[in-house]
Amino acid sequence: MPKLSGINHQRAVKAFSKAGFWIARQSKHITMTDGKHIITIPRANPVNSFTMAGIVKDSGLTINEFKKLL
Numbered sequence: 350m351p352k353l354s355g356i357n358h359q360r361a362v363k364a365f366s367k368a369g370f371w372i373a374r375q376s377k378h379i380t381m382t383d384g385k386h387i388i389t390i391p392r393a394n395p396v397n398s399f400t401m402a403g404i405v406k407d408s409g410l411t412i413n414e415f416k417k418l419l
Contacts, residue, residue, distance in 0.1 A: 353402050355395030364418035
């Protein structure tokens with residue numbers, strides 16, 4: 350699996366928005382959906398790399414596809 354460093358949650362939200370996700374709900378975490386996948390991003394700076402890799406996997410994207418969106 351390619352390396353993914355910790356990412357600011359705001360950058361992650363922008364990247365997922367480019368991939369077609371929109372914000373469904375916000376509180377301590379940001380919940381986003383594309384109608385098929387639901388992902389939850391914690392409001393942390395930075396989001397832990399293992400957590401971020403799991404979120405990317407749940408979104409249906411690959412790590413490399415996600416990196417290109419950043």
